[in-house]
Amino acid sequence: MGADPRFFPAQGPFSLGAIAEAAGARLAADAARIVTGVAPLGHAGPDDVAYAEGRRNLPALRATRAGAVLLAPGSEGELPEGCVALVCDQPQLAFARVAALFHPRPAPVPGIHPTAVIATDASIGAGCEVGPGAVIGAGAEIGPGCIIGPHAVVGPGCVLGAGSVLRAHASMLHCLAGAAVVLNEGARVGNEGFGFVTTKAGQHVTVPQVGRVILGDGVEIGANSCVDRGAGGDTVLGPGTRLDNLVQVGHNVRTGRGCVIVAQVGIAGSVELGDFVVIAGQAGIAGHLTLGDGVRVGAQAGVASSVPAGTDVVGSPAWPAKEFMRAIMWLRRQAAPKGNGKSGGTP
Amino acid sequence: MGADPRFFPAQGPFSLGAIAEAAGARLAADAARIVTGVAPLGHAGPDDVAYAEGRRNLPALRATRAGAVLLAPGSEGELPEGCVALVCDQPQLAFARVAALFHPRPAPVPGIHPTAVIATDASIGAGCEVGPGAVIGAGAEIGPGCIIGPHAVVGPGCVLGAGSVLRAHASMLHCLAGAAVVLNEGARVGNEGFGFVTTKAGQHVTVPQVGRVILGDGVEIGANSCVDRGAGGDTVLGPGTRLDNLVQVGHNVRTGRGCVIVAQVGIAGSVELGDFVVIAGQAGIAGHLTLGDGVRVGAQAGVASSVPAGTDVVGSPAWPAKEFMRAIMWLRRQAAPKGNGKSGGTP
Amino acid sequence: MGADPRFFPAQGPFSLGAIAEAAGARLAADAARIVTGVAPLGHAGPDDVAYAEGRRNLPALRATRAGAVLLAPGSEGELPEGCVALVCDQPQLAFARVAALFHPRPAPVPGIHPTAVIATDASIGAGCEVGPGAVIGAGAEIGPGCIIGPHAVVGPGCVLGAGSVLRAHASMLHCLAGAAVVLNEGARVGNEGFGFVTTKAGQHVTVPQVGRVILGDGVEIGANSCVDRGAGGDTVLGPGTRLDNLVQVGHNVRTGRGCVIVAQVGIAGSVELGDFVVIAGQAGIAGHLTLGDGVRVGAQAGVASSVPAGTDVVGSPAWPAKEFMRAIMWLRRQAAPKGNGKSGGTP
Structure with a gap:
């Protein structure tokens, strides 16, 4: 079947x-x-x-x-x-x-739905499909062969490369995207980052977030994931990088090529990832850290310091995978009830 | 009051x-x-x-x-x-x-808003309310008494049973849904799963995701939650299963009846849940595992191996609840500063 | 540059x-x-x-x-x-x-887009910008100088104070919001909470969720975050409170002034936060707890009991930050391989 x-x-x-x-x-x-x-x-x-x-x-x-x-x-x-x-x-x-x-990826059915709202000075490439309710802002440039799904929003000035796809309800703002980029349903790219300074009286004063998002060729963003724009300077996802659903990428994060970010991962602001970094589900990376090429982060890990290239880390706070598993197994043995009913103690 | x-x-x-x-x-x-x-x-x-x-x-x-x-x-x-x-x-x-x-659940106010976009061959049951901007694709079948909220999207070929509700901005694609199903605001059902294979040169090649989502009667999906369709074969949520907000369900997951999945839980691909499984908030389940009937998973747990029916597990990596709490308490005692100022050591 | x-x-x-x-x-x-x-x-x-x-x-x-x-x-x-x-x-x-x-926050460009759908008895203040596809329900009251972004939805009866902004695809239902409130892209406010009771036969019976959401002046909600309305009584976010992206706030949560909730945090139902509480990314707070003024919760922490004012907690389950770090360091030392090849044991 x-x-x-x-x-x-x-x-x-x-x-x-x-x-x-x-x-x-x-x-x-x-x-x-x-x-x-x-x-x-x-x-x-x-x-x-x-x-x-x-x-x-x-x-x-x-x-x-x-x-x-x-x-x-x-x-x-x-x-x-x-x-x-x-x-x-x-x-x-x-x-x-x-x-x-x-089952090739569905090709666009060229045409612009009459309910789409397209700025008069936006440019739409040849062979694009623009769905019902799609909104394309002033000066935006959509390359040839793109699909802009129902109710998707492309903000003013955005550039989207050839053969890209925005699925239903995706939004892209303050963003320059390469070719063959995919934003899945409800993906949010170019949002205002979480940037503010608190006065001594406790008032949070927003720092204007005036950076962009740069998406390399072939970048894919999962459903309902969020990629904030830079505060000043850019948030950059390198070519071929893929984000699963419900991922959070903070302002000024930069990734190399081909990174894989599994569902519900959170990457705080100004983190730098090398090429081919893999971050498993629900892991978190604290701000301003660097993860070298080929680093692999385990599911639910909490990375609190930079990680050299080629290293696997797990745990929260994260430490090298082998040491973590040894410590967990040791703890389980130590804490297990003993024959004499005393728990813990010297082996 | x-x-x-x-x-x-x-x-x-x-x-x-x-x-x-x-x-x-x-x-x-x-x-x-x-x-x-x-x-x-x-x-x-x-x-x-x-x-x-x-x-x-x-x-x-x-x-x-x-x-x-x-x-x-x-x-x-x-x-x-x-x-x-x-x-x-x-x-x-x-x-x-x-x-x-x-306060009965609000009944549909029958009628189709003039801004809704409905394919000519879609069928809409008696007494449905279709809101502003709702999009219903070719060949879709909406049962009687449904509410399709503002800007909600029902993809081509989808089937939605009687008395179901899609709230604002929800999307349903490649999906066959039973009666009395609820998709809350921004819920995403039937998205492309996170399926690809990486070449030796590091290029990620998408595996076409050609399965469906099957939702049993009475299934409810929380706001901004995501349920990916099967890669080949189906993703299935059993009758009466309820997902809270911001939950991630990977491709080919299958649940039994009446499961309860609390907010921000992530379930990786091909996991099988029995009936009445309860997964507390922010927990994660690794791919290809089986959780038997009545399993209860604690908040933030990381389940890395299959769990037999009727078992409670907690922790990351998860282990039986009683043993986990014993180990944590033991660790706290061991690590507490001693009278002599030495930390750790033999009790 | x-x-x-x-x-x-x-x-x-x-x-x-x-x-x-x-x-x-x-x-x-x-x-x-x-x-x-x-x-x-x-x-x-x-x-x-x-x-x-x-x-x-x-x-x-x-x-x-x-x-x-x-x-x-x-x-x-x-x-x-x-x-x-x-x-x-x-x-x-x-x-x-x-x-x-x-770079002042962009001022509204006054005007109502012809594709917006506004109930005849809704009131829109002077100088508002209402974008393409925006939906404003019966009896809603939008204060002066607001921006209602593309496809944003304001439910019937909602009140939104002066100078507020709903960005693309945001939804607000059953909500009374103060001045200068911001809902970022895809934010969901006023959803039905996860409230039901299970019969002995395993059927989940919904408890009608008939409370509201009250947002104080200056509250900001991140992209794709969710704030459920009260079950009975209200969910309240105090003035100046800011939520990052993909945050979950359950029904009947109440926060004080100026709280800061970082991305992917989950706050279960009926939690009470004092003023200026800070919760770092991916942390979770169990239901019905109280966190006093100035409490700071570490990233990925799992708070399972109430926390007195002014305390820092980390870990899952959370405990005071100093004790946690001491225990983790102790565990690492204990579990590290020894010169004699025996792991663990008395120092």
Whole structure:
């Protein structure tokens, strides 16, 4: 069983030969056999392509009803009779490419909905789709082939590169965005940062937030996530950086290329991330810290000091992953009730 | 003092006899006495019904000015003179039912606002209210008696059962929803999940997310919460499941019946919850885990392994509640400064 | 380099004399010198005003190209030649005031967009700006000089004081708000709280939520934050209280004056905060607790019991900051591997 055609009508069908080419996979035979879609290993039928990666999928692989399976070299012998092996180095990556054959990202349906509100001096590139109620401000420049979803708001002066997508209710203000940028539903980019100074009498005086947001090519922002603009200077998300849903990015944060920020992470103001930093769900990074290239932060970690490149940290306050797990296991042993009913004490 | 009539005009008035019947409460006398609203014990006046449950409300009960109070058997003697006892097993539940007599969930005001944008082949059931700027996509089916609030978006092909409510700015895409479903303000259902594979060169390649969201009857989603659609296969919230605000539910999560997910919880992809699981605020559940029926997860817990039915877990990483509290107390004792000024050491 | 004039056209230019007056700063000479904007110390040029506060900015101060710098008494000697000292007690506060000279909060552009939907009996004060798609309900009262942004929704009966701002997609329901209130993009005020009672059969029965939200003068709510209305009685945010993005405030929470609630904090129902309470990012406060005046809660803390005025707490569960840090350091020492390869044990 593949995707519900009500929501995801499939392209194709395709021959296994075409599939193998898209996947960069090796195919021993059956290049002319036709498949009509993709599906998870456990749900796939004889007309579907599935994939298997890792030992924990072996039972599902042996039982699959899929017509063909993308898998790593050496696993071909596990396939049931009649199921075709598509052998490749990164089966999940190959699957992503095959799935995109059947389900490419929807192309814009060119046209501007009559209820959209577009400033007379805004420029809209060729082939754009502008949905109902979308608002595009004075002087904004939308590149060709963009989709501006229902009720999405593009503020005055913003620039959005070719092939970008703003989904329903997203808002983009004070922002210069590259090509192929995606703002998911309700994403908020370019908001006023949380910047103020408190008088001795306790009154909070706003510091005008007069910086921008710069989004590199291919940046994606999850649903209802927030990226504040710079206070002075810019907030910058490097090319290919992806934010999951409900993420908070404070003013003047800067990330390198390809960072991955999982749901509900909070990054305080002026943090700098290197390239390919990964921050797992609900973690928090305190202000003005630097995380080097390739740093990985565990879920719910609280990073309170800068982290050198290539380091994994976990815990709140965060410390190196190995030491943290050792301390937790030690604490559990120490605190466990003893035979004599005394808790704690010398081992 | 009851509810502000500007916002919450009350039905009624009702006799205490009618109140007792709605509440399933026993009334010794005064069945004809009239009351006009509900209020908290401390604010209620002689025309209001209040409730008291638990010992900590005893002082407020003895001092109340309420006309009648819903309370458990045995507490009648605590009531001030002239205040009528409505005796029942679950006073707060009875109060919910009485309050709903005075303040039923607002019924739709049938009609379609002229600024709503509705696809010609969408079907809208009898008696629906469709608000300003609401957008309903091609082929969508809205059951009878629904309210589609201002600027709410229902995507192409979605199905929404009878008596459901989408409040302002909610969005629903790639979703089949049962009856009496509620999406609160800004709730996001059916978003693209956080699914991609990274090439060896560091490029993130999106895995097309071609699953749906299935919402059972009576599911409620809090304001600005996000429920991603399945990657392949569905994300499913079982009947009666309730999500508070700012909750994140990843792709292919499945819950049983009546789960309760408190504000700012994050549930990673492919997690399975049994029936009546309760997850307290800001907790996180790592991907691919199973939490059995009746599991209760403490606030801010980080669940990193599956949890058997009926277990309470707390902490990050989460472990059984009793052991966690014992360890924390032990740690505090150990780490406390000693009389000799040495910290730590053997007790 | 100052602010991008595409997004932030500056007022001015101003003389240093005028700057000194706005800042409350002392100026030894050069009162007639002209400056055109503000910028961070490291980016400022000879026509900009910057500020320096604290020792860690000393290197940047010595190297700055700024025309003038706001700084504390005693630091004048660190300035490069030709850079003018503006001496004051709180340089960052002075900077906020100077920056607001150049970049005052944008004034409303009076007028009602033709696509706005305004109830016939709503009242809109003089000089208001009402954006595209804004929805203002029956009987709502908008004070003079407000900005109601694109697609913002003001519910029936709401009152909004003079000079307030609702940014794009914000919603306000069942709410009485003072003057100079700001709801940032996608903020949700007055939602239905998470209130229900569960029957013995496991059915969740909603308790009608018939309270309001009261926002004091100058309250600011961050992007995509949520403030639920009272269940019965009100949710109250005291004057000058500021919420960052993605904050959750449950029903019947009450705060004093000038509280500061950082991003992704969750405050459960019926919590009471005194004046000037500060809650750092991602912290959570359990229901029905009281935090006294001036309490400071650390990032990611989990507050599970009431906290007396003037106390700092951290950790989850939260305890006094000093004791927590001592315990964490002790645990790290204890759990560290020993020379003999035994982990843990007596020091």
